[in-house]
Amino acid sequence: DALLGCHRSYRSRPTHGIGKFKYLLPKEVPKKRKEKVQMKEISAGNEYQYGDVNIQMTSNDLCLVEHFAQYVHRLCNRLSIRVNESYAMPTRTNEVLFMEERGSKMQLDAVLTTHQRVIQIHGLSSTFAPILLEIIQSNQPEGVHLLMKQHTEADFKSRLKSRPELEELLAEMS
Amino acid sequence: SAAPPRPWRLFGAMCLLRLPRISQPLEKVEEEMAALMDQIELEKSHYSDHEMRKLEEEEQLKRKKESLYDEDEAHGKTVVMAQDLEEKWEQKFLKFKAASRITDADKSNDRTSLNRKLDSNLMLLVKQKIGDQELWLLPQVEWQPGETLRSTAERAMAVFLGDHIQAKVLGNAPYGIYKYKFPRAMRTENNVGAKVFFFKAFLQSSDLSQAELKADHLWVTRKELGDYLKSEYLKKVNRFLLD
Numbered sequence: 001d002a003l004l005g006c007h008r009s010y011r012s013r014p015t016h017g018i019g020k021f022k023y024l025l026p027k028e029v030p031k032k033r034k035e036k037v038q039m040k041e042i043s044a045g046n047e048y049q050y051g052d053v054n055i056q057m058t059s060n061d062l063c064l065v066e067h068f069a070q071y072v073h074r075l076c077n078r079l080s081i082r083v084n085e086s087y088a089m090p091t092r093t094n095e096v097l098f099m100e101e102r103g104s105k106m107q108l109d110a111v112l113t114t115h116q117r118v119i120q121i122h123g124l125s126s127t128f129a130p131i132l133l134e135i136i137q138s139n140q141p142e143g144v145h146l147l148m149k150q151h152t153e154a155d156f157k158s159r160l161k162s163r164p165e166l167e168e169l170l171a172e173m174s
Numbered sequence: 175s176a177a178p179p180r181p182w183r184l185f186g187a188m189c190l191l192r193l194p195r196i197s198q199p200l201e202k203v204e205e206e207m208a209a210l211m212d213q214i215e216l217e218k219s220h221y222s223d224h225e226m227r228k229l230e231e232e233e234q235l236k237r238k239k240e241s242l243y244d245e246d247e248a249h250g251k252t253v254v255m256a257q258d259l260e261e262k263w264e265q266k267f268l269k270f271k272a273a274s275r276i277t278d279a280d281k282s283n284d285r286t287s288l289n290r291k292l293d294s295n296l297m298l299l300v301k302q303k304i305g306d307q308e309l310w311l312l313p314q315v316e317w318q319p320g321e322t323l324r325s326t327a328e329r330a331m332a333v334f335l336g337d338h339i340q341a342k343v344l345g346n347a348p349y350g351i352y353k354y355k356f357p358r359a360m361r362t363e364n365n366v367g368a369k370v371f372f373f374k375a376f377l378q379s380s381d382l383s384q385a386e387l388k389a390d391h392l393w394v395t396r397k398e399l400g401d402y403l404k405s406e407y408l409k410k411v412n413r414f415l416l417d
Binding site for chain 2: 007126127129130131133134135137138142
């Protein structure tokens with residue numbers, strides 16, 4: 001009965017647990033459920049330093065704006081300015097309709113997409129900020145809009161989507 | 175008790191910059207690299223929707239000519255073919271003419287107009303009388319006690335260009351300093367020399383029609399500064415110019 005006999009290494013056998021390997025792997029922390037994204041504290045700067053500053057770049061040309069965002073990020077790295085986050089806002093699509101009225105009404109469609117990249121910086125000293133702005137402004141490519149402003153809660157909230165059903169249920173409960 | 179009068183007179187000068195409007199032309203290496211990358215991308219890319227549509231319609235046309243099918247018409251033939259669309263777009267593109275990079279002011283080398291060198295920074299230089307010499311300088315005005323140096327520089331700008339300029343000064347800190355001593359004949363106890371503090375401002379709009387230009391003025395690039403400024407002054411100014 002070689003087929004039926006199972007040679008399972010039982011605990012008394014010396015070869016018990018020969019195939020185990022999980023004890024060799026690093027310990028994994030049990031995966032928590034997705035927590036609500038908490039807003040990190042926004043530091044308002046003191047008199048000599050700006051707190052969180054957002055540099056927003058918008059353009060219609062995706063490659064241009066991405067390359068420019070990469071350039072600004074690397075510039076900040078080189079100048080040892082701490083970059084908190086570097087993210088992209090969702091793209092907006094605009095449909096442009098031309099109404100030509102030469103005899104027959106023609107409608108030419110054009111689809112334009114607007115892309116936005118945001119880089120968040122911390123710890124910009126007030127003597128250095130104008131120089132940085134000047135560098136970025138003089139290296140701005142054509143067709144890219146630049147906006148530099150302080151980080152606010154509204155900016156953070158604009159990245160999150162609201163869930164109307166959840167809000168309704170919460171309102172019903174309370 | 176009044177503070178003892180200082181021997182140095184203070185001036186605030188404004189360096190008004192117009193940022194470049196076009197990007198600078200690529201170098202030869204950059205151009206070759208760009209062409210190479212374009213070609214690689216083209217060869218690696220997939221067909222887009224429009225190109226697929228064009229190919230399908232070409233095949234349909236071919237099949238029609240060879241075997242005179244009329245069944246293909248039942249497959250919902252579009253009224254407008256992709257080829258026609260392309261031709262329409264081509265014609266529209268040919269009608270568009272881009273503005274030239276070299277403007278009229280460049281060709282005539284008219285240094286008083288703002289439409290010059292569109293790909294580099296332009297600075298404002300004014301002719302001022304210092305002592306008994308008429309010199310080309312960045313617009314400067316003497317500091318009056320009780321105002322900040324930045325407002326002195328803004329006043330200097332207003333004196334030479336009128337009140338309605340849309341220029342933006344970014345920080346309160348000066349960018350550079352130039353100090354010189356008066357010639358011996360003019361020196362007194364309290365008046366040894368002068369210190370000029372430089373500030374930078376950026377022109378927001380290139381519309382200067384409202385500006386009243388009182389003195390001779392020039393818009394120059396960094397390389398042309400050497401034609402007008404004295405060497406010591408030029409050295410200090412060059413320190414804070416980015417190009």
